[in-house]
Amino acid sequence: MGGTSSKPVEQAGVAGRSRAITGGGGGQKGKQGLHKLPADTVKAHPEDYEVLEAALAKLLIFNRLDPQLQRRIVQEMYERKVGAGEILMKEGDTGLAASELFVVKSGKFEVLQRRQGQNVRVNMKERCDCFGEISLMYDSPRSATVAATTDAVVWVLDRAVFRYFVREIQETQVSQIELFLNSVPILSPLTKEERMRIVDALEEATYPAGTKVIVEGEGGDLFYIIKDGEAIVYVDTPQGQRKVNHLFKADFFGERALLSAEPRMATVEAYTKLVCLTLRRDTFTEILGPLEKLMTREKSPQVVAQKMAKLQPRGSHVHRPLAEVLIKRRKKGRQGDTWELVRARGHLDEVQELRKGGTKLVELDGQTKDANTLVLTEGPVLGGGAFSRVSIVAEESTGRTYALKRMRKSAVVQCPEHVYCEQAITKNVAHPFCIRQYASFQDKYHLYFLFDLMPGGDLMDVLVAEASVIKHRVPQGGWQVGCLAPKVKMLQGMSEDLARFYIASIVLTLDYLHINHIVYRDLKPENVFIDSQGFTKLGDFGFAKVLENGNRTYTFCGTPGYVAPENVLAHGYNYSVDWWGLGVLMYVLLTGRQPFSTPKTEDPMVVMRRIVDENYQIKYPPYLSPQAKDLIARLLERKPAKRIGMLNGRAHDVMNHKWFEGLNWAELEARRVTPPRKPKDSDSAKRLKELVDVERKTGGKVPKESAEELQDCEMVFADF
Incomplete structure (x- = not known):
């Protein structure tokens, strides 16, 4: 564990320790984690999909899924041949042997159970029959033995595949709907839990093109979110109807109906086939109470106290x-x-x-x-x-x-x-x-x-130890290519393999924090520490913040050179700033310099202007791999909505990037890999000597607080 220093941004050719500033008061990791099938595996054919869906529709766990999700799951099923007399599953099996559901494609099976020490046939399974449904829910011992009585073929559905796609699709759909709700100002007083309850209460409605969904002047009790299609908004004028808006997917209208039955202020007509998610006022009131009270509650002292209490740790x-x-x-x-x-x-x-x-x-x-x-x-x-x-x-x-x-x-x-x-x-x-x-x-x-x-120092110590000046051929003209190009001296950071290990560890850390609604806000080498084995640990959470209910924060904080454009411009931000910080950190580890430091400047405002300037082009050293440059560029996307890590797949998009190809994320998170670099005593020796020297010079110099200042401190930190 360590702190930050106020050294210049660039020192001795390597990105130096930067001072942070503030402007005011489990599961699988991506599709690559799924079980890999043998190369000669035969997946279900498209002509089999409807047969499989009909067979699986008999199962409680499957028939309530969205049809699109059902189709996606059956596309992942594959065939397994079973010879006559072969046991497909055995009573009492657990673990991997009890993680698959089977649908009979051809042949016959007998189902046997142990009764009084004897195997007794209790059932027969033929084409389109299913068995092993419980295996899709959790690891439960097989309740029977199933053996082929003829040569047979079954379709197999693995629990990991099933749960992966169910989770992926459901999270995507719920997140999308929740995002729509977050954009409705009238619903801003709601907590995340309340928004999720609304998600569950939404109903889908379809309107043919040309249908008037709501009519100006008429009463109404429905609120609409466009799931698919387009709509036109008109208002009545003395000269006739006038178009005032064109609505698309994710737009909403009729939100005032959640408050009262006041007349509609405009007419909304379906421009194309329109699919909407709708919510009735009485339904809203039934599950959450009157919206007026919720809006008033947001400003009450009790709510402010509740918000402060949420900062208290469990077992406060x-x-x-x-x-x-x-x-x-x-x-x-x-x-x-x-x-x-x-x-x-x-x-x-x-x-x-x-x-x-x-x-x-x-x-x-x-x-x-x-x-x-x-x-x-x-x-x-x-x-x-x-x-x-x-x-x-x-x-x-x-x-x-x-x-x-x-x-x-x-x-x-x-x-x-x-x-x-x-x-x-x-x-x-x-x-x-x-x-x-x-x-x-x-x-x-x-x-x-x-x-x-953390005895291994921090990533800046590692970078200083690993960085070196190299000679690299750089073409100076159109004819100077390959071995004819002159060699130019340039600074190189750590190797890409070493950086990949550290960056991947941080990706897992950010994924965990964001899942738990924590934005870190100060990612830099000095805040990533190395333990005795060589693994990373993120520390110094002084700027971290809990973002609940999908909130955004506007406080400018972080370290110049590492802050994201939306932070600089005070547009409001969330977890997007951490992915930007990861891009800067990756660039620093690989090059020894910061991406917005050329031409060199000591003025942090110049750096921040470059950060927000879309015309400023980051320069990449020629020794960087195309995959590394691509990932950095996607992390340093100036529009938060398009930044990798903030897209539909969130952290999984980063994990699936080609730069991480071949990395076993589950093993890394379980610390079952061997760190590529062991800490060395010399890593932080120079820095520690400097700190000791500073302590020796300033150890006796402490601020002299007045009695009033001390009393103020005592009051502010009474609950610490």
């Missing part, structure tokens, strides 16, 4: 007793080094859990401390930034080492929301590539977090 410290923390810290003085004891109070649930069975009473200052007292001995500095410093600490009862992040209260009192978000988020994240928080506490002047210790 509000309900936890405070515990004593003692920090033994070496103090520099004219007479030599001495030890000072800092007393703090805090919440120690996680660290106390780790100490169970291994705690012991600690002798300190001639007194025996209770086993619940946390005693930490502070060691070397690991990192430092504008608001914080990070050092190694040892927990005395167990000897385990951690990273201790310390923040001066007076330095962060103007933006406490960042501190509380970091506290809540790092306590609750549970991903192998995220740093974990074990405790949080405070003394009179400081706030503290106890984190995982």
Whole structure:
């Protein structure tokens, strides 16, 4: 665990450590994760689709699916030959042997069950009969043995395939409808849960071209979202009807009907065949209550309090007793080094859990401390930034080492929301590539977090160690190609294989955070740490934020050079900024430079102007692979809606990119791969020496807060 530094953006030819700024207060990973079929596998033929759909329609789990989804699933079924006398499935089988459903294409099967020690035939299966339905739901032991009585062929449907497509299609459809609802201002007071309830209540209606869906002046109780087709909007004028709008898919109309039966303000006519999702006012009221009350509720003090409460972690410290923390810290003085004891109070649930069975009473200052007292001995500095410093600490009862992040209260009192978000988020994240928080506490002047210790430094340390100046042939004219082109010196970052490992780990991390409604907002090499094995862990969640109900945030924060255009322009943003940050990070790791730093400038505003300028072309070194350049370009798409990671497949689109071809995402997330690079002691040696030198020079210089400032800090962080 470390902090950020305020060094220049470019230093010694390698992208330097950048200072962050703020403007104010499980499952399968993509289709490639599916079981690969043998090369000679025969999939169901198109002429078989209707037969299969009819056969599967008998099954409860299948017949309620959308017809398009049914067709997509049967397209993935394949044939398996079964010889006469061969056992297709065996009673009691579990795991992979119990993960498939079968439909008989030809031949006959007998179904046998063990009864009083004997196999008894209980049924026969012939063409179009199905068996094994429960295997599509979960891993359950086979309830019978099925054996072929003749040479036979079955169609096979694998659970992973079935669940993959059911989830993919349903998530796509629900997300699309939810997105439509998010665009309706009158529904803005609704929570995500409430919007999802509306999704379930929507009904589909179809109107032929030329049909007047609503008529100006008439009453109505229906709200419409266009699912497919086009519509024309007219209003009556003294000169006759006048066209005022042309509506397309995802547009909506009639939303005022959810409030009252007031007369329609315009006529809407189907321009083509029009398919709409509709919601009646009485249905809305039935499932959520009157919309007027929901709109009023949004502004009430109770709702504001509820929103603040959502920032509290599970098992919030509000309900936890405070515990004593003692920090033994070496103090520099004219007479030599001495030890000072800092007393703090805090919440120690996680660290106390780790100490169970291994705690012991600690002798300190001639007194025996209770086993619940946390005693930490502070060691070397690991990192430092504008608001914080990070050092190694040892927990005395167990000897385990951690990273201790310390923040001066007076330095962060103007933006406490960042501190509380970091506290809540790092306590609750549970991903192998995220740093974990074990405790949080405070003394009179400081706030503290106890984190995982990351001895391998950060990605900037790795980049500095791996970057090199190379000679690469660059054509200077039309005739100078290949071996005739002169060699030009240029900076190269780490290898693409090494960068691929790190970037893939971060993709999995972002996917996890976004699924949990967390936008990170400060992705850069200095915030990606390396553990003792060589795996990454994302840390420093000071700018992370929970986005609930599909909300957007407008706070400008991040690091110049890494911020996205929508952040710079204050257009409002969500998870899109993290994918942009990933594109910048990937460019930096591969080239040793930032993508918007040419021509070189020390002015962050120049960099940000380039970021939003669509005419500014990013220059790619010639040694980058086409796949790498393509992925970076798609991540650095200036329009958030078109940016990879924000498209229909979200993170899966990134995972499926050719640059990651051959990567086993499931194994990576399970940490079952061998990291391509082990941490080296020399990686962060230079940086640590610089930090120690800074500490030695400034260690005694601390701000002198007034009594009023200290009281203000105490009030703001009373619930920390």
